[in-house]
Ligand SMILES: Nc1nc2c(c(=O)[nH]1)N[C@H]1C(S)=C(S)[C@@H](COP(=O)(O)OP(=O)(O)OC[C@H]3O[C@@H](n4cnc5c(=O)[nH]c(N)nc54)[C@H](O)[C@@H]3O)O[C@H]1N2
Ligand SMILES: Nc1nc2c(c(=O)[nH]1)N[C@H]1C(S)=C(S)[C@@H](COP(=O)(O)OP(=O)(O)OC[C@H]3O[C@@H](n4cnc5c(=O)[nH]c(N)nc54)[C@H](O)[C@@H]3O)O[C@H]1N2
């Protein structure tokens with residue numbers, strides 16, 4: 001075997017190092033890199049399954065114009081001409097780029113340079129608007145720059161970790177493992193602040209299920225308590241402005257807005273106050289709010305007031321979502337920022353960048369932020385749009401309107417690795433990009449560590465790197481010299497040089513120390529935390545009390561809690577929260593390719609409290625219709641006390657490709673934070689009712705399925721595919737329907753039909769091997785799914801019964817993706833072998849011993865089994 005190549009995981013902002021070894025047949029072995037400072041060899045379930053996502057089945061391999069394959073020359077010339085003509089006729093602001101925090105820094109830099117420097121518009125925004133914009137705004141207001149003060153080591157060295165609106169156990173699993181290691185080593189306490197009970201709560205000391213959106217009131221209460229408890233750091237406060245006004249606003253705010261009891265708030269405040277080494281980790285429960293920036297500042301206020309910032313084991317810590325969310329902030333990928341943390345609205349900064357780029361004048365005002373951008377597309381004000389590495393037809397709020405806007409735009413270019421996305425299907429010009437394991441560049445993770453991503457697989461078909469596509473369009477638009485790059489190393493050097501200029505202008509982002517890297521140096525670049533300059537390398541910011549506002553002080557900001565923008569009422573009585581599940585990444589174009597990852601939660605769902613379910617007459621496994629003023633969805637009900645009465649939760653991942661009735665952003669209003677422009681993705685309003693289907697179906701198949709029902713959801717399995725189906729219109733001929741669904745017009749069939757009971761079981765065979773099977777009934781289909789999915793391709797006469805043979809216990813839904821261990825297997829072992837700990841389960845079944853992503857869920861199962869025992 002070839003020696004492994006070091007690279008970085010394709011997914012979250014933890015930025016884990018991976019060791020990649022191609023097998024020579026298109027496959028890839030993926031291991032955690034023991035030498036990477038972010039993960040020291042660990043990987044979560046998604047990282048560990050990266051090898052399952054590099055196949056070419058769904059890849060886009062050539063440019064396509066209106067669905068027809070064309071050559072690169074024609075494709076690039078058309079893009080350049082259409083953009084140039086639109087600009088000539090309607091001005092630079094009639095075009096836009098919508099890009100992504102998953103682009104590599106070099107891609108991002110080129111996109112930003114082309115739009116802001118050479119097209120002369122600031123209409124470039126990124127999906128980071130939906131993700132990090134509130135943090136960027138909050139940091140800039142408090143610190144004068146968008147700087148993450150601390151490092152991952154702070155999580156190892158903290159005595160208290162507060163997770164605010166962060167489901168770290170599922171969304172940053174390797175960081176969560178670090179926190180658990182600190183807990184084991186030094187007894188670090190964990191507090192979770194989230195309206196919903198999540199996997200991150202399983203090992204927490206305290207869970208504060210605050211009212212949705214009320215974080216500001218809680219942190220205002222904390223500030224007041226810090227003052228009353230004498231926990232302020234008067235020395236540090238000399239470096240901070242705005243304390244008095246901020247305290248006054250905090251005193252005037254009402255802790256009752258949180259819906260928490262006085263005891264709960266008091267216990268939290270005492271814990272925070274009494275622990276010097278406290279890290280407050282925050283994420284989308286904070287950012288994705290119409291008050292997201294204020295939430296960020298409410299948290300920063302408490303750290304500034306106590307001087308708990310920029311010293312070991314303490315500080316506010318915004319964890320980034322996407323692998324290069326941080327790099328995108330550094331290159332100025334947002335419509336209101338400039339490269340290297342320079343300010344778009346500062347004439348001196350603009351002049352410096354213009355001189356460096358040798359471009360025309362830079363736009364003086366911010367461009368359109370994502371939500372406004374798609375509105376302008378819808379109005380026809382933006383006539384040419386280039387979407388790169390993101391899927392806005394699914395992930396933007398008011399997604400149906402966004403879909404319609406894209407569909408109606410004069411000229412839409414989409415760069416993606418697959419044509420099978422909701423957005424790609426709307427493109428006029430579809431451009432094939434090289435994917436993660438095929439491209440070279442850098443990414444910056446949550447703690448400012450820049451890591452190399454390295455190509456280990458050849459570019460398939462005609463696919464090209466995103467930076468190369470952008471640079472070629474730049475050249476064809478007439479900007480030859482500015483975009484004449486030989487490769488990513490050259491782009492990186494230019495960027496590093498610009499950062500040196502930014503640093504001279506007093507900015508924090510400085511990687512000028514890397515400006516002289518030659519090709520070999522770039523190739524070998526180890527993980528490096530910025531700043532990297534002759535005077536400074538890595539480390540923390542702000543512990544010395546020096547900030548980046550004029551005058552050098554930090555600013556505390558008076559904030560007052562406001563409820564979410566959409567009001568619950570008689571028509572829409574539920575608060576709709578949305579977020580992520582453990583084993584899927586966003587719109588599933590990559591994790592959805594992995595059967596292992598698809599086994600954890602194979603269907604879109606709505607979490608509903610038992611009291612609400614009873615009132616709505618919804619039983620477990622029923623389908624529900626969820627409506628909001630913007631749109632509707634059909635989802636599977638999961639009845640659980642994890643959500644509070646009156647609140648429901650749905651995942652964001654399902655799409656037109658995987659479950660068209662479950663695109664949850666169709667229900668989310670496009671309301672934004674007035675400061676950051678970030679949408680309120682977690683506080684829509686909704687009505688819920690039972691979806692009374694006439695029939696329900698479950699299908700397994702060795703070949704791809706083409707469902708057409710009112711409700712359907714499909715997922716990969718090791719043996720092929722599975723699907724859930726339901727409809728209100730009766731189906732007259734199940735055989736014909738099944739043949740269409742599976743694309744099997746002539747295969748031999750075994751069937752059991754019971755028209756009176758409305759049930760049907762159909763199995764298609766190839767000799768004695770099962771190809772596909774469909775189970776239909778009037779009630780939600782009760783079959784052993786986790787067994788049935790293993791059958792396609794095998795000889796199994798009992799498939800039709802839908803029951804496992806007596807000697808084969810049903811493993812239940814997979815909890816441990818790495819070793820394929822099901823819930824029932826774990827529960828049985830816990831009960832029969834008396835296993836009391838996650839480690840004991842690991843010893844008995846291997847579950848939880850590899851990536852550790854499922855450990856908190858296993859802990860939950862053990863706790864439940866113990867409560868059950870105690871009650872018996
Ligand atoms: N498995 C997986 N991991 C991922 C991703 C993925 O798609 N899948 N995506 C990555 C990306 S891009 C991102 S941005 C991160 C996101 O990581 P997280 O922010 O941790 O994930 P979310 O599930 O979006 O939301 C976090 C929590 O916010 C809570 N919340 C909702 N409203 C409020 C509120 O008003 N106050 C508080 N305090 N909490 C609230 C929700 O209940 C939810 O549990 O994950 C990254 N990691
Ligand atoms: N309701 C709700 N909505 C949300 C959120 C939420 O919590 N709730 N979270 C928001 C957040 S934080 C985020 S970050 C967004 C994420 O939302 P998106 O960015 O829309 O989701 P992804 O699925 O990551 O889209 C990435 C696209 O890039 C393609 N791709 C993969 N590799 C490459 C490549 O190398 N080059 C190119 N050109 N394309 C590639 C993929 O196939 C995919 O189509 O969703 C946001 N939307």
Ligand code: SF4
Nearest residue numbers: 009011012016044047
């Ligand atoms: S925590 Fe998981 S998804 Fe995130 S970078 Fe590490 S391995 Fe990848």
Ligand SMILES: [Mo]
Nearest residue numbers: 130131321322
């Ligand atoms: Mo994100």
